[in-house]
Amino acid sequence: MKKLFTFILPILFSSPLYSQAIYKTIDSEKLDDARELKIQLPRNYDSESKRTYPLVIVLDGDYLFEPIAGNIDYQAYWEDIPDCIVVGVNQANTREDDFLYDDDTYLPVNEGANYYEFLASELIPFLENNYKVSSFRVIAGHDLGANFINYFLFKDRPLFRAYIALSPDLAPEMATRLKDRLSEIEQETFYYMATADADISFLRNAIIECNAMLNTIDNQNLKYKFDNFEDANHYSLVGRGIPKALNEIFSLYKPITGKEYKEQIIPFEGSPYDYLVKKYKDIEYFYGFEKQLIENDIRAIAAACNKKNDLDALENLAKMVKKEFPNSMLSAYYMGMFHEKEGDYKRALLRYKAGLLLEPSQYIDKDIMLDKMYEAQDALKN
Structure with a gap:
């Protein structure tokens, strides 16, 4: 058995401005061998915090880890998806054995079963x-690896909630087995599959x-997305498939868009505040972790x-913002906004003045707080 060794790449590790890249080699009793891992931790990852992160396992980490880790880091930076812990498993010299399946049952056998x-x-x-991973797990594979990830679906309670199958080299009977399994799956499951017009012909046809x-599957627990790319x-x-897959898997997590505002929030039967609470509870339910309130959604x-003239909802929102961001100008800004809307310009002015001593946010700074102060002062004079 190979000697176990572990080392940490110092580049980017100490800076909170970049994702942390770690390289490890671990011994495996199942494989009677050692395997190399690539691990990307989120920016500002804190092992002492209570926060947990979705886990993304990448097969064929030799070449597939970097594009997936890079996409996750980029989209998470813009808050389109959550920060994730990404782990690539290197298989350059072992992939054919790792993905081996039986010629009769078409299920993992020998080295393939051991790898599973x-x-x-x-x-x-x-x-x-060793890391702050949540219960929401994603697995991604390409070619033979994209076929192999399907075997995890056949457990009574699958280990993964989301599957990214990029041009899978499907085993015989896999399509039928997938249809049967995904038709009856009881846990909310995301499944993404992609091919292209210039894909390998026999793979593409399958x-x-x-x-x-x-x-043809009719199962509310299945969130299925397929792409057939042109000129690829x-x-x-x-x-092209990686960002599409991530976008689909974390669609519920995404910041509120103009389309969501018009088509879902405005027609919502409850208050806008109730919609926000429900949205964040749904995120926690689907992904197994709490999403921090973001300014875009506020x-x-x-x-x-304001559009629906719902003062109660605005007050509840202001209180939520104050609780979540007590040291930010956000807390003063939205509480001041509420007092303005209820016509109490004196209290609004006090809020805006107090906000000058707090920390600016992405959109709210001292200039905006001063403008609001002057508006409240003018309203008091009139």
Whole structure:
């Protein structure tokens, strides 16, 4: 057995402005061998905090880790998706053995079965014991790896909630098995599959047939998305499929958009504040972790409160903002906004003045607070 060794890449590790890259080699009893891992931690990752992060396992980490980790880091920076812990498993010299399946049952066998057990009973517990991972797990694969990830669906309670299958080299009967399993799955599951017009022909044909079968599934617990890219081949489709897959998997997490504002918040039967509370509770339910309130969503809900002239909702929003951001100008700004809307310009002015001593936010700074002060002062004079 290879000697166990562990080392940490110092580049980017000490700076909170960049994601942290860690390289490890771990011993596996299941494989009777050692395997190399690439691990990307979120920016500002704090091992002492209570916050947890979705776990993304990337097969064929030799070449697939960097595009997935890079996309996650970029989208998380703009708050389009949550920060995630990304782990790539290097397989350059072992992939054919790792993904081996039986010629009769088409299920993992020998080295393939051992690799399955390594991922399920060694790698995931290791990561859970050493990093702040949440219960929401994603697994991604390309080619043979994209076929292999499907075997995790066949457990009574699958280990992963989301699957990214990029141009899968599907085993015989896999399409039928996928249809049967995904039709009855009881846990909310995200499944993404992609091919392209210049994909390897026999892979593409099987994928198109599989998609036709999966499209017939009627199961509210399944969130299925398929892409058939134009002007892409077996390798270039990976770069186009990754952001689409992440966008689909974390669609509920995304900041409120103009479309969501018009089509969901304004027609919502309850108050805009109730919509916000429900949205964040749904995120916690689906992804297994709490999303921190973001300024984009605060602005959208405040605009809806004003449009619907819902003072109670605006007051509740202001109180929530004050609780979440007590040292930020946000707390003073929205409480001042509420007092303005109720016609109490004196209290609004006091809030805005107090806000000058607090920390600016992404959108609210001293200039904006001064403008609001002058508006409140003018209203008092009139």
